[in-house]
Amino acid sequence: MLSDHILTLTIFLPVLGVAALFFVGKGNNQLIKIVGLLTTVLTFAISLFLFFRFDTAATANFQFKEYAVWIAGLNIGYYVGIDGISLLLIMLTTFLTPLALLGTWNSVHHRIREYTMMILLLEVGMVGVFAALDLFLFYIFWEAMLIPMYFIIGIWGGPERVYAAVKFILFTLFGSLLMLVAILALGYYASTIPGGYFTTNLVQLYNVGPRMALSLQTWMFLAFALSFAIKVPLFPLHTWLPDAHVQAPTAGSVLLAGVLLKMGTYGFIRFCLPLFPHAAFKFVPLLGILAVVGIIYGALVAMVQTDLKKLVAYSSVSHLGFVVLGIFSMTEEGMQGAVLQMVNHGLSTGALFLIVGMIYERAHTRAIADFGGVVKVMPVFSVFFMIVSLSSIGLPGLNGFVGEFLILLGAFKSTFFASTAYAVFAASGVILAAVYMLWAYQRIIFGKIREGGLYGGHALSDVNRREVLTLGAIVVFIVWIGVYPGTFLSKSAPAVKQLVQGLEFVRHGGQVRTTDAQIPISR
Amino acid sequence: MISVAMGITFSDITSSAPLVSLVLFSLLTLFVESLGKDKPVLSYWVSLLGVAVSLVLSFGHLGTGTPVFGGMLLQGGFAGYCNIVFLTSALLTILLSRGYLERMESHRGEFYILILFSTTGMMLMAGALNLITVFLGIELMSVSLYVLAGFMRKKVRSNESALKYFLLGAFATGFLLYGIALIYGTSGTTDLVAIRRLFPQLSHNPIFLVGCGMLVVAFSFKIAAVPFHMWAPDVYEGAPTTVSGFMSTGAKAAAFATFLLVFVRVFDIAGSSLSQVIAVIAAASMIVGNITAVAQNNIKRMLEYSSIAHAGYMLSGIAAANVEGETGILFYLLAYTFVNVGAFGIVSMMERQDDKNLSFDDYAGLSARRPMLALLMSIFMFSLAGIPPFAGFFGKYYVFLAAVKANMTWLAILGVLTSLVSVYYYLRLVVLMYFREGDADLEKPAPLESMIALAVAAAFIVVLGLYPSLMVV
Structure with missing residues (x-):
């Protein structure tokens, strides 16, 4: 039955699009773009089934589970399934991908077919990462996704694209290769306990990881955490990010900031905390401090940027710091806030990169100093820019506020943080965000209009219908989450609650026990 | 008996x-x-x-x-x-x-x-x-x-x-x-x-x-x-x-x-001093092979040093001397055969009389004129670098698993770290073929049978990478 395989369909539908593109003539650019857009829209439509059929009252850890034996000798299975956390992130991915294509309809001029293929392949990897319940499968998606991103930056990027692409892939690989060894060691550890066998089945390993001695947990936690911290990126591992974001073409930046960074924070939630809880407790202060430093550092560096795209890139470092802080508060509020903030950041930063792309396409410059008085030539654009900026800052009534508020609440409440200083310093990041974002907005949109209305020697036209549609779709959700976040928070609540309770249980000496009897065990 | x-x-x-x-x-x-x-x-x-x-x-x-x-x-x-x-x-x-x-x-x-x-x-x-x-x-x-x-x-x-x-x-x-x-x-x-x-x-x-x-x-x-x-x-x-x-x-x-x-x-030899000796040889091969390969400008020499490194990865399977090591090496050998014959095959197509056209720079912009050849070469390079979903990744996965199982985790860690070095020089070729302008081209079109051989090799690399059970029992 096809309805039993909705998740698999969501993951792999873009592959069909890639296959279809092979049959589209090379020069037929319009058709290529339409096939790409249709595929991603269809993928989004299918993922809506996941959203509406998701059962928040269910007691199972994961829903829409599918299992197939893949490599029997090593107990590796094609095992996918989602809980509320992965559901939201999958929705974010399938929502942003068509918008990334639509929003940059005319901004790619060569090798359009290959470009569309790469975006589609990227989507496969992104959705796959959030759906995988087998560490081997997860690793495949996690790594395979680097290839399309590498090409997207390297072929269609800016002038420094080669440097940025190589730096991106080397940084990310460095972390994930050590994670690979940890995956192997974890699977091997499972075979050393009585009655155990080598496995990479995540749900089974949830029972195994917490039983390990603290020293072993620590090493594995570090290997996993390094990989995720690079991806997030957590200060001081963030140096690849400004290069990659700035050099990537607009759609690449949107997906990079919107989705790829979330894989790091998702990894902390899905793997680091439940697999190595004791080690995680030990590292709360370190990660908490790095998160807070990242929040402030990212904001301060964003403030002094002269390039708008770079400013948005550094603001990501700051925003993702909030998410990490929320996760390591290990409270329900903080964790819920973190999950929601992942979605929020995807929406608002995705939109910001689209906005930067739109203005760059027109003026061929991104230097803030080249602009001023844009509101007079692009009034509609200025409204969108305003809403998105305010969302990014965290204005009440828009989405950013809800996420940041929950995170700060969790950080204040958390018994894992030794002092409230974490929350206090983090809160200053909200103020700094207002400074750099509004200041940039003011310099670009208000002030004196440039001579003859020319920016970088080009006259600016206001956003067209396609662009309004793209930004409008995002703004709908920015407002929705700001006004009624319950629609989304209710999805992730059970999973977050279970995780936090599990962590508390372990903290007080309990043994984690999740059962997953449905999984056939080969061998 | x-x-x-x-x-x-x-x-x-x-x-x-x-x-x-x-x-x-x-x-x-x-x-x-x-x-x-x-x-x-x-x-x-x-x-x-x-x-x-x-x-x-x-x-x-x-x-x-x-x-x-x-x-x-x-x-x-x-x-x-x-x-x-x-x-x-x-x-x-x-x-x-x-x-x-x-x-x-x-x-x-x-x-x-x-x-x-x-x-x-x-x-x-x-x-x-x-x-x-x-x-x-x-x-x-x-x-x-x-x-x-x-x-x-x-x-x-x-x-x-x-x-x-x-x-x-x-x-x-x-x-x-x-x-x-x-x-x-x-x-x-x-x-x-x-x-x-x-x-x-x-x-x-x-x-x-x-x-x-x-x-x-x-x-x-x-x-x-x-x-x-x-x-x-x-x-x-x-x-x-x-x-x-x-x-x-x-x-x-x-x-x-x-x-x-x-x-x-x-x-x-599992657990014996002989296996320790082999582990040291494996480690030395990974380090020397990968680091020396970075400095090469001639593609044939680069592939050769990389082949020393791959010998090192496979040797860690022998040092581990367990079932995983043996199966891993056998899989690795098959994957490596498809990859390396293919890579050398493309190099042979690009080569001209008197050892010309063998350096990295001679591949600049190849993807513009020979998209198929560049695509195949990229698949070979990604597989050599051990990036999934290609077969080279699974080979490494298997031999490193064997090393971890034999309590030689240090060998696996060294293996992945040196793999990272290798990514740099393998992808350097991809960078040149795709990201740089240039006039790289074949002297004359390659014969059909050679192209088929390359395509079959690449297809096997993908298939074996996605479904290793085809060869691994």
Whole structure:
């Protein structure tokens, strides 16, 4: 039955699009773009089934589970399934991908077919990462996704694209290769306990990881955490990010900031905390401090940027710091806030990169100093820019506020943080965000209009219908989450609650026990 | 226990059908070649047919191994699988060589005969059940390769390559023979099964251990592991490019098969000091191979140093000496064969007369003019770098798993860290082909059969990467 395989369909539908593109003539650019857009829209439509059929009252850890034996000798299975956390992130991915294509309809001029293929392949990897319940499968998606991103930056990027692409892939690989060894060691550890066998089945390993001695947990936690911290990126591992974001073409930046960074924070939630809880407790202060430093550092560096795209890139470092802080508060509020903030950041930063792309396409410059008085030539654009900026800052009534508020609440409440200083310093990041974002907005949109209305020697036209549609779709959700976040928070609540309770249980000496009897065990 | 029956029976022949058929076809090619001296195409087709027949027969010989020819050979099972690797390498090499040799004005039928003979040697090595058979196999393979390395006899480089390979190879043979002599001296037999029975007592005998050490040296030489790798870069650089591909896959695979056979299947070195020695050799190969490869500007030399590094990864499977190590190496060898024959194949297409067009920069902008070739090369490079979903990744996964299982996690960590270094130089080629402007192009379009061979190799890399169960049991 096809309805039993909705998740698999969501993951792999873009592959069909890639296959279809092979049959589209090379020069037929319009058709290529339409096939790409249709595929991603269809993928989004299918993922809506996941959203509406998701059962928040269910007691199972994961829903829409599918299992197939893949490599029997090593107990590796094609095992996918989602809980509320992965559901939201999958929705974010399938929502942003068509918008990334639509929003940059005319901004790619060569090798359009290959470009569309790469975006589609990227989507496969992104959705796959959030759906995988087998560490081997997860690793495949996690790594395979680097290839399309590498090409997207390297072929269609800016002038420094080669440097940025190589730096991106080397940084990310460095972390994930050590994670690979940890995956192997974890699977091997499972075979050393009585009655155990080598496995990479995540749900089974949830029972195994917490039983390990603290020293072993620590090493594995570090290997996993390094990989995720690079991806997030957590200060001081963030140096690849400004290069990659700035050099990537607009759609690449949107997906990079919107989705790829979330894989790091998702990894902390899905793997680091439940697999190595004791080690995680030990590292709360370190990660908490790095998160807070990242929040402030990212904001301060964003403030002094002269390039708008770079400013948005550094603001990501700051925003993702909030998410990490929320996760390591290990409270329900903080964790819920973190999950929601992942979605929020995807929406608002995705939109910001689209906005930067739109203005760059027109003026061929991104230097803030080249602009001023844009509101007079692009009034509609200025409204969108305003809403998105305010969302990014965290204005009440828009989405950013809800996420940041929950995170700060969790950080204040958390018994894992030794002092409230974490929350206090983090809160200053909200103020700094207002400074750099509004200041940039003011310099670009208000002030004196440039001579003859020319920016970088080009006259600016206001956003067209396609662009309004793209930004409008995002703004709908920015407002929705700001006004009624319950629609989304209710999805992730059970999973977050279970995780936090599990962590508390372990903290007080309990043994984690999740059962997953449905999984056939080969061998 | 194997009964030593003298005389050849009919079942000996049927059980070793892939080997026997290849020998017959080698002789047939020799005969055909002597008939039509100036028609190398004839030898080409006959040798192609011979390899294909033997390959098909090999698939029927994957069951349990049976000792044949009076216990000198063990056919089927392990040997059957290895035969598939060797024959795949030979088949792809032959398909890729014709166009190349014609362009280089060195197209002579002896080429194919030598490929067949050396493949026969490889098959003897993987199926050996006696140290004498090991020796015979290694020599048959190596002597053919010495000639192949110098096949472009008007080129100084090619002559240098052959001479170097021959002299150092002869030196390694000395080690091998001395090792066999010492083992014979302490155990009184060259029969591997008998040695296996005596192994518990012998493993404390220093002379026997020195003999084993000699074998490690000889095998390490053949797989070009550090510090016995000095010959390899010059030999690979000077040899005809498709031959370099053949040497780095078929010949290396054969040496690994023997290595596995003697040290894991027979001697069972798990946990011994010998396995520690091999682990050190593995580590040195990964480090030296990968770091030196970064500095190369010639693609052939880069591939050669990378092949030293890959020998290091595979050796960690032997050092681990467990089932995962063995299965991992076997999978790795097959994946590596597709990748490296393919990569050398593309290099041979790009190469021009007088060793021109062999540097990295000559690939700049290739994707604009030859998108298919650039795509294939990228797949090969990503697979070499061990990035999923390509087969190279799964090979590494398996051998590192073996290392972790054998409590050699440090080797796995070193392996992944050096892999990271390798990503830099493999992707450098991708950067040039896709991200840079340039006028890289083929001299003339590659023959259809070569392109098919490359496409098939790439297809297998993808399929084996996504579904390794196809070959791994």
